[in-house]
Amino acid sequence: MATAIEPQKRRRVTQACDYCHRRSIRCRPADGDAQSRCTNCVGFNQPCTRNRAVRRRGAKPRQHPARPPTPDGTCIREVSSTVSTPQSLVASAAATWSAPQIASQALVVDLIEIYFEVVYPIFPLFHRPTFLRQIARGEHTSNRQLFAVTMAACALSSARVTDNAVTNMVWDYQSLSSTKSDVFHEAAVSALPTTDAPKQSLDLMRAYALLSLAAIQNGRTRDMQAYLGRYHALVAMDGLHDEENWPQNLTIVELEERRRLVCNPDPL
Numbered sequence: 146m147a148t149a150i151e152p153q154k155r156r157r158v159t160q161a162c163d164y165c166h167r168r169s170i171r172c173r174p175a176d177g178d179a180q181s182r183c184t185n186c187v188g189f190n191q192p193c194t195r196n197r198a199v200r201r202r203g204a205k206p207r208q209h210p211a212r213p214p215t216p217d218g219t220c221i222r223e224v225s226s227t228v229s230t231p232q233s234l235v236a237s238a239a240a241t242w243s244a245p246q247i248a249s250q251a252l253v254v255d256l257i258e259i260y261f262e263v264v265y266p267i268f269p270l271f272h273r274p275t276f277l278r279q280i281a282r283g284e285h286t287s288n289r290q291l292f293a294v295t296m297a298a299c300a301l302s303s304a305r306v307t308d309n310a311v312t313n314m315v316w317d318y319q320s321l322s323s324t325k326s327d328v329f330h331e332a333a334v335s336a337l338p339t340t341d342a343p344k345q346s347l348d349l350m351r352a353y354a355l356l357s358l359a360a361i362q363n364g365r366t367r368d369m370q371a372y373l374g375r376y377h378a379l380v381a382m383d384g385l386h387d388e389e390n391w392p393q394n395l396t397i398v399e400l401e402e403r404r405r406l407v408c409n410p411d412p413l
Contacts, residue, residue, distance in 0.1 A: 162186060162193045244286040247296065247332045248324040254280055255321060256302040256329075257295070262313065263305050264298075268358065269405055270351050272398050289336050290348040296333035297355035300326045304362040330359055350379050350406060380407055 165172035165185050175187045182193035247253075257280050261273055279285065285295040303326035305311060306318065333352060353376040360369035384390040385407045395403070 160195055160199065162195055163197055164189075164191045164193065166197065242287065242289050244289075244292045244336075245332065247328060248299070250283065252320065252324060253285075253295065253299060255316065256299040256306075259302040259306065259311055259316070259321070260298045263310055264301060264358070268354070270354060270402075272402055275398065288348075290338075290346055290352065293333050293336035294348045294352040294355065296329045296336065297352045297359060300329035300333060301355055301359045301362060303329055304359060308362070326359070326363070330356070330363075346379070347402060347406060350376055353379070354406070 161172035162183055162185075165183060168185075170185060172183045172185065175182055175184045185191070186193035257277065261271075261277075265271070265273070279291060280295065285291045303321070303324065306316075306321045307326060311318075311321075333356060337352065338349070353372045357369045357372040357376065360366070360372065380386055385403070388403075391400075391403060
């Protein structure tokens with residue numbers, strides 16, 4: 146009984162010959178060639194050689210720049226200075242700001258109460274319960290823009306106390322006069338941003354408006370024009386005169402605050 150002859154497996158070329166490589170054609174081994182040439186070299190009667198240098202496959206190893214050795218002979222791994230800082234670290238760094246000690250918490254609360262008693266009926270720039278709650282919690286000591294508007298309101302209220310505009314006998318005028326209006330004014334100015342202001346910052350806009358009022362109170366016309374110009378610049382840059390440019394998820398209180406501050410052609 147004759148046994149079946151198993152077919153001989155075709156040899157596999159791991160590297161193309163020089164002739165096939167130069168012409169970018171497929172290199173296949175020729176069957177029955179005594180010189181082990183490929184089919185192309187047999188068909189064109191060419192010497193089938195593999196004399197070119199073998200190239201390594203795969204990704205090339207990364208080249209690291211030479212690092213200066215340490216005194217003990219080891220190398221220090223350098224850290225690139227172009228690595229960007231995560232936004233969470235930027236936000237945490239901004240949140241570490243703390244307000245300077247200008248006056249006692251009791252004096253700040255009293256002056257804010259005087260603002261709502263004397264100034265607020267003419268310039269209702271706040272939602273009273275919200276602002277009083279922020280001051281009572283001391284939020285202005287960790288929020289720079291809230292601190293600026295709080296100091297501006299205190300500067301204006303302190304100036305009104307000096308001018309005897311407060312007629313309510315409940316207040317202790319000696320304690321209210323312990324810190325001058327100029328001190329609050331300088332604290333508010335020092336908290337103002339020195340770069341581009343963030344968009345739709347109501348506290349910053351209120352600070353500019355109140356500093357303008359305080360400038361009028363103290364007879365500083367140039368300062369009044371400067372702060373009023375910054376206020377109008379914020380309104381113009383973000384198009385806040387049009388309610389279509391406001392956030393869509395505003396509460397009734399936030400909507401009314403913006404209307405009182407922005408929709409009025411002039412806060413003064």
